Amino acid sequence: MKLYDYVLSPSCYKVRLLAALTDTTLTLRPVDFHPGKEHQSPELLTLNPAGSIPILEDGLLVLTESSAILTFIAAQNAPQWLGQDTPQMAAYVQQWLSFSHRLTTTLGSARLIEMLHGHGDLAALQHQGIAALRELEAALVQQHMKGATYLAADRMTIADIACFPYAALAPDGSVSLDPYPKIRLWMRAIRAQPGFIEMPGIHRLHELSNDPLETTNQ
Amino acid sequence: MSMPATAWWTPVALSADVPPRMVIPATLPVGPIAVWRSQSGQVTANHDRCPHRGMRLSHGFVRGEKLSCIYHGWSFGKEGGCTAIPAHPKVTPPASIHCGVMPTVEQDGLIWVASAQPDTAPPVFDQYQPLRMLNFCACIDRIKTVCDASSRDPATDTYVTATLAGFVTRLIVTPLNETETNVFILVSPDLSTDQKIAISRAAEVLRNLCERPSPEGQQT
Numbered sequence: 402m403k404l405y406d407y408v409l410s411p412s413c414y415k416v417r418l419l420a421a422l423t424d425t426t427l428t429l430r431p432v433d434f435h436p437g438k439e440h441q442s443p444e445l446l447t448l449n450p451a452g453s454i455p456i457l458e459d460g461l462l463v464l465t466e467s468s469a470i471l472t473f474i475a476a477q478n479a480p481q482w483l484g485q486d487t488p489q490m491a492a493y494v495q496q497w498l499s500f501s502h503r504l505t506t507t508l509g510s511a512r513l514i515e516m517l518h519g520h521g522d523l524a525a526l527q528h529q530g531i532a533a534l535r536e537l538e539a540a541l542v543q544q545h546m547k548g549a550t551y552l553a554a555d556r557m558t559i560a561d562i563a564c565f566p567y568a569a570l571a572p573d574g575s576v577s578l579d580p581y582p583k584i585r586l587w588m589r590a591i592r593a594q595p596g597f598i599e600m601p602g603i604h605r606l607h608e609l610s611n612d613p614l615e616t617t618n619q
Numbered sequence: 620m621s622m623p624a625t626a627w628w629t630p631v632a633l634s635a636d637v638p639p640r641m642v643i644p645a646t647l648p649v650g651p652i653a654v655w656r657s658q659s660g661q662v663t664a665n666h667d668r669c670p671h672r673g674m675r676l677s678h679g680f681v682r683g684e685k686l687s688c689i690y691h692g693w694s695f696g697k698e699g700g701c702t703a704i705p706a707h708p709k710v711t712p713p714a715s716i717h718c719g720v721m722p723t724v725e726q727d728g729l730i731w732v733a734s735a736q737p738d739t740a741p742p743v744f745d746q747y748q749p750l751r752m753l754n755f756c757a758c759i760d761r762i763k764t765v766c767d768a769s770s771r772d773p774a775t776d777t778y779v780t781a782t783l784a785g786f787v788t789r790l791i792v793t794p795l796n797e798t799e800t801n802v803f804i805l806v807s808p809d810l811s812t813d814q815k816i817a818i819s820r821a822a823e824v825l826r827n828l829c830e831r832p833s834p835e836g837q838q839t
Binding site: 543607608612614 | 632633636644681682751753754801815818820
């Protein structure tokens, strides 16, 4: 499987993260998204007329929406990540996959403006992003009351992968995550997963590794 | 008016939202703080500023009984003194490298912090337990008006009574600045999960009401 990838893209990171957590091997093909705008080059537009990344190529299969790519990787290598135990769980996963696009178009667009010279009404995008984060927080509060840490189940599914990166990178678009204690706990649980990988702005939990100073002094 | 900011307790988080080995950001009237729980369970509050390069310590991490800065790994103990500088592993940090620690009390599921030692303990809320914390983009007076100011406890001035989803709840309202207020919702401990969910949802609606412009115009 070949992933057309950009290191600063939260949507590409979703794919890399799920691959890492499910022992899926990806061949990365870096795309010069900024400043080169390679995603709008003839080569990539041939693959994806929408001119967006990520793009996943597997033989003749070409997928251009991150939620579809997550579904494909999970179905192929780790079906439990699809969250299909019950009709309710399956529906919740779909609900959050759809919701994740709102995070992309609000917080993600604010981030593009703040980081990569994107265009748009920053204040309005931030306002809509805060509304989305409040929904996420409220849903996680309810999950905690039911004894679950994650969005669709008591284990991680592709729903969590889909919503995690743009929520975690909200501060890149100057939207604070300080007011959301349950989002903080949820992100921490995701970052504690065995095999978790980082992207710029989302680091691993240093508290889970040994103190290198203490190791040196021994 | 509210109590003097320098000597009164501010609720900053639910105990359950700060598990061991975790640091979170919070706000006191005097400024931002980092609240963290050590591996053994003790809660500490520091100024949210590393004395080295000014990085927010709430971006850092907790190992064992120490809070470390994410930037260069300087570590601080529960008394606020710097315990280790990774770039100089053989140096014992001088006592002058210190990150201010504030009085902290954990009581009935809430973490309270004060910027100086108050004369009295934080208020006790018998028969109530914290449900969740929400951030309202509304001033404290607006919240009191929407919740009906007459139900506010005049004796203590520490909470507002609100009926949410048919249940009597108490709201601890803590202003962060002119326009933002943290609201801690306290409920009876006997509620079912469904009832707690209903209250949580009603609290979201209350927030929407408080954030709408008031009919009489902005009163602050």
